[in-house]
Amino acid sequence: MTIAQETVQTRKLGFVQAINEALDIALATDDRVFALGEDIQEPGGGGFGVFKGLGNKYGAQRIRHTPISEQAIMGAAIGAAISGMRPVPEIMLMNFTHVCMDQLVNHAAKLRYMSGGRTPVPITVRTATGAGGGFGAQHSDMLEAQLVHAAGLKVVVPSNPADAKGLLLSSIFDDDPVVFVEMFGLYFASRGEVPVGDYRVPLGKANIARAGSDATIVTYGRQVVDCLAVADQLAAEGIDIEVVDLRTLQPLDTATVLGSVAKTKRAVVVHEAVRRNGFGAELAATIHAELFGELARPVLRVTAPNTPVPYAKSLEQAYIPGPPQIEAAVRSLL
Amino acid sequence: MSSSTPEPSAEVQREIFRTATRIALSDGKYRSLMLSGKIGGMYYSPRGQEFAAASVAAHLRRDDYVVTTYRGLHDQVAKGVPLRELWAEYLGKAAGTCGGKGGPMHVTAPEYGLMVTTGVVGSGLPIANGLGLSAQMRGTDQVTVVNFGDGASNIGAFHEALNLASVWRLPVVFVCQNNKYAEYTPLLEGTSVEQIATRAAGYSMPGVTVDGNDPIATYQAAGDAIDRARRGDGPTLLEAMTFRFCGHIMGDQQVYMPKEELAAAMADDPLPRFRAKLIETGVATVEQIEAIERAAAEEVADAAEFALDAPLPDPAVLTTDVYAEGVAV
Numbered sequence: 001m002t003i004a005q006e007t008v009q010t011r012k013l014g015f016v017q018a019i020n021e022a023l024d025i026a027l028a029t030d031d032r033v034f035a036l037g038e039d040i041q042e043p044g045g046g047g048f049g050v051f052k053g054l055g056n057k058y059g060a061q062r063i064r065h066t067p068i069s070e071q072a073i074m075g076a077a078i079g080a081a082i083s084g085m086r087p088v089p090e091i092m093l094m095n096f097t098h099v100c101m102d103q104l105v106n107h108a109a110k111l112r113y114m115s116g117g118r119t120p121v122p123i124t125v126r127t128a129t130g131a132g133g134g135f136g137a138q139h140s141d142m143l144e145a146q147l148v149h150a151a152g153l154k155v156v157v158p159s160n161p162a163d164a165k166g167l168l169l170s171s172i173f174d175d176d177p178v179v180f181v182e183m184f185g186l187y188f189a190s191r192g193e194v195p196v197g198d199y200r201v202p203l204g205k206a207n208i209a210r211a212g213s214d215a216t217i218v219t220y221g222r223q224v225v226d227c228l229a230v231a232d233q234l235a236a237e238g239i240d241i242e243v244v245d246l247r248t249l250q251p252l253d254t255a256t257v258l259g260s261v262a263k264t265k266r267a268v269v270v271h272e273a274v275r276r277n278g279f280g281a282e283l284a285a286t287i288h289a290e291l292f293g294e295l296a297r298p299v300l301r302v303t304a305p306n307t308p309v310p311y312a313k314s315l316e317q318a319y320i321p322g323p324p325q326i327e328a329a330v331r332s333l334l
Numbered sequence: 335m336s337s338s339t340p341e342p343s344a345e346v347q348r349e350i351f352r353t354a355t356r357i358a359l360s361d362g363k364y365r366s367l368m369l370s371g372k373i374g375g376m377y378y379s380p381r382g383q384e385f386a387a388a389s390v391a392a393h394l395r396r397d398d399y400v401v402t403t404y405r406g407l408h409d410q411v412a413k414g415v416p417l418r419e420l421w422a423e424y425l426g427k428a429a430g431t432c433g434g435k436g437g438p439m440h441v442t443a444p445e446y447g448l449m450v451t452t453g454v455v456g457s458g459l460p461i462a463n464g465l466g467l468s469a470q471m472r473g474t475d476q477v478t479v480v481n482f483g484d485g486a487s488n489i490g491a492f493h494e495a496l497n498l499a500s501v502w503r504l505p506v507v508f509v510c511q512n513n514k515y516a517e518y519t520p521l522l523e524g525t526s527v528e529q530i531a532t533r534a535a536g537y538s539m540p541g542v543t544v545d546g547n548d549p550i551a552t553y554q555a556a557g558d559a560i561d562r563a564r565r566g567d568g569p570t571l572l573e574a575m576t577f578r579f580c581g582h583i584m585g586d587q588q589v590y591m592p593k594e595e596l597a598a599a600m601a602d603d604p605l606p607r608f609r610a611k612l613i614e615t616g617v618a619t620v621e622q623i624e625a626i627e628r629a630a631a632e633e634v635a636d637a638a639e640f641a642l643d644a645p646l647p648d649p650a651v652l653t654t655d656v657y658a659e660g661v662a663v
Contacts, residue, residue: 027503034471061471067501072494075460076467079478082449083468102491106454107461115442115656116433119449152655175658274341 010162010193015186018161018194019050019126022168023088026224027058030086033172036064036073037090039128047092048128048187055151070096074125078180081177082111084117088172093139094129094181097147107223108177109152121179125172130183130222131272131320137308140184142273143222146177148250154178154203161192161223163247166201174203183272185222204251207303208260212242215333217326218257218283220246222271230326239290242332249279257283265296266333270326275303297333302326341550344617346392348547351612352626353388357408358605359627359634360417364407364424368584373425377438380408382547386511386574387412387602388550390479393560398477399465399603401450401458402464404439405578409449415443417568417637427644434647435655456486458586459495459508466478466569476562478506478551485516487530496537496571500648503568507559511546511577534571546574547604560576579603626657 013021016226026033037046037052041063043051055063066073070091077087092095097104104125131140147155154176156237158164166180171178193230201297209224219225224245244260261267267287269280285300302321310316342350358646361381367373380387383405391412402409406407415431423439426451439453449465453456462480469476486492487510492610499506514521527533534541540562544555550576557637559570576597588596612618618626643658 030625067494067497069494069498071491072460072463072498075462075491075495076498079449079461079464079466080445080468080471081464082461085463085468085471087464101459102454103460107450108450109443110440111442111450114432114436114659115444115654115655116435116438117433118432118444120658122447154657243509286639 008195008199010195012191014188015161015164015182016048016050016171017166017187019168019182019328021194022165023051023054024057025067026088026169027054027062029198030173032084032086033105034062034064034085035090036066036076037093038068040090041065042103046090050126062226066199071103072107072301077123078103078108078111078127079122079198079257082123083121085214086122086172088126091125091127094143095138095141097125097143097179104153105150109150112176112261113152114210114230114316121135121177122175124168125151125177125179126178128184128187130134130185131304131309131316133184134311134316136311142179142248142271143333145273145277145279146229149281151260152177154249154251155215156203157181157183157221158247159221159245160190162194162199163206163207165194166199166241167203167247169198170200170203173278177278180205181221183222190225201247202252203248204244205247206253206256207245207247208241208242208256209245210241212240214240214266215330216242216260216264217268217270217330218244218246219270220249223272223321227270227326230323230330232325234330239334254286257287261287261291262294265294268297268302268326268329268333269299270302270321272304272320274306274307275301277309278303300329300333337554337558337563339554342392342553345532346553347549347612347617348622348626350385350388350392350553351608351618351623352630353391353412353610354549354605354635355627355630356389356397356417356496357384359630360421360426361407361409363634365580365584366480375438375586378405378582378603379437379578380405381583382599382603383511383513383658384408385549385552385608386546386576387481389549389604390509390556392543392553393557394477394479396447398476399449399462401462401478401480401484402448403451403454403455403458403482404453405442406451406481410441410443410448412448413448413538413604415441415448415632416532417437418432418640419443421637421641422644424639425644427641428638428647429644433651456482456489456491458482459486460491462508463495463499463504464637466506468504469505475564476505477560478507479507479560480506483516484512484514484521484525484530485511486510488525490517496534496539496569500539500568501589503566505566506569507563508554508569508571510573512575513576514636515578515582515591517582520590520633522588529573531571531573540570540650541571541573546576547602549604549608551591568575
């Protein structure tokens with residue numbers, strides 16, 4: 001559960017440190033937890049150093065180096081999970097989940113259902129992605145909509161270090177397969193107060209990151225940062241924006257989204273993934289279906305265009321939906 | 335190839351025959367029910383491949399793991415999944431191993447160690463590694479056997495899985511049931527090697543080819559591989575040469591298969607051949623063999639009747655088992 005800040009001891013951590021701390025706690029808490037992925041042992045501790053210190057602390061059996069073999073990584077995690085373990089596979093970049101989509105979608109997502117509940121797959125697939133790092137088209141995609149579309153998977157996209165820690169611990173101890181998406185834009189920029197100890201944020205519970213009455217922005221991941229910045233800026237003009245940080249896309253906290261929009265009558269959905277068939281389409285459709293008569297304006301989407309992620313800085317910046325687009329969309333609703 | 339596994343005892347030989355008989359009679363009954371229109375759906379007959387399953391499974395404990403494919407009836411029966419539950423799952427009934435949600439291509443019965451049946455060619459191998467890894471990490475001596483066909487040795491997952499199993503010395507036996515056709519394509523039109531077992535060399539593990547229609551040789555070769563895995567010495571690629579008598583899928587006319595090849599294979603049907611051998615060598619009396627066949631026929635008839643009479647799942651369970659809690663939305 002989310003615990004009120006004042007009752008809990010916190011300390012300031014970066015996003016990567018928060019993930020590292022969650023992994024450390026999970027590994028210390030339960031012998032069934034182990035991690036596997038490319039280059040995750042010392043000295044590197046993974047492509048982005050998430051495992052720093054954990055390889056030495058827990059050894060090569062529980063922090064397992066793998067070959068560059070995404071199908072083998074995902075399959076090993078699934079097999080271990082159906083026989084009683086709680087594996088945490090790392091697929092270094094979200095685009096590489098496509099390399100093992102058969103294992104992830106045909107097997108991890110479906111083995112519980114196809115077995116009538118007899119072989120649950122409690123794995124937590126950690127993966128990094130997002131535009132802005134200059135990695136280009138094959139290392140930057142947000143593919144969350146594709147994964148939400150696979151019944152049986154849960155999908156988590158944290159927006160700050162405290163949530164990253166709390167959501168990762170909940171994911172690892174959840175009995176379903178979870179894909180945990182870590183956005184580059186938060187990795188090294190985001191710092192925040194993080195509760196010490198075994199801190200959990202429940203899956204399926206959105207966070208009202210900022211309360212407001214004039215319009216609702218529904219968003220997740222790194223875009224929460226931009227949306228809050230826009231809301232702060234508009235507040236100076238007396239415009240009061242509510243920002244809903246979904247935290248998890250599946251399970252989706254539909255009640256919080258609808259509650260907020262029912263109050264403000266106006267909604268903008270913001271995400272970094274491309275617009276076509278993006279998760280924003282699902283949100284917009286849900287809001288329209290449930291609140292059609294109450295909406296003052298149609299729901300708007302602020303997203304990336306329907307292109308691959310470009311390399312050139314100027315193009316990459318134009319690709320990412322940022323504060324100007326968010327602000328323009330909000331203003332057009334008022 | 336010399337084996338360190340002794341020939342199976344008379345009792346084990348009779349047990350292998352009993353398993354193969356239960357498989358063949360199940361398959362025959364299933365096909366006749368399909369032909370008479372009593373049941374529908376997809377069906378991939380393992381007729382002809384009984385001993386590739388029965389001889390390997392004779393070494394397995396209930397807590398050992400098996401992964402198989404959509405052509406999996408023989409592997410499922412051999413692993414000890416009770417026929418009533420198995421038949422009910424094949425017919426999509428609530429009393430099936432998976433409550434009817436899996437069907438023939440997705441049978442799972444973990445309490446008998448039948449962990450995954452996959453409908454995707456080659457996908458079971460990486461998962462078998464995970465089962466082996468879990469046994470290794472938990473410090474048990476459970477062995478995982480993963481069955482697949484020759485066609486599966488051409489997908490990437492095969493190569494990734496063999497490599498990782500070798501690097502981690504996993505207690506996994508990769509059993510290629512080489513029936514010489516990948517769906518409708520003859521082996522050498524889609525595969526660069528005549529013997530799949532030679533591919534083991536690329537992954538520093540033993541690769542053994544055995545006549546999968548010879549239950550004694552297959553039992554011995556499997557015994558070596560399973561013992562090796564159980565004592566922690568790592569994986570083996572075991573290739574059992576066999577043949578599928580009924581083509582790829584029910585209704586397949588096998589036009590791509592030379593008539594003489596099929597006729598020769600069927601004339602050499604391993605089941606009556608082993609039956610005759612058991613009697614000839616005094617391993618079993620005619621009375622014992624007939625008793626095994628009678629009991630198997632009764633068991634299959636009972637399972638079929640049970641499954642045909644069993645109710646379909648309540649539509650209310652459509653959206654359960656998607657996630658751990660509650661129903662899908």
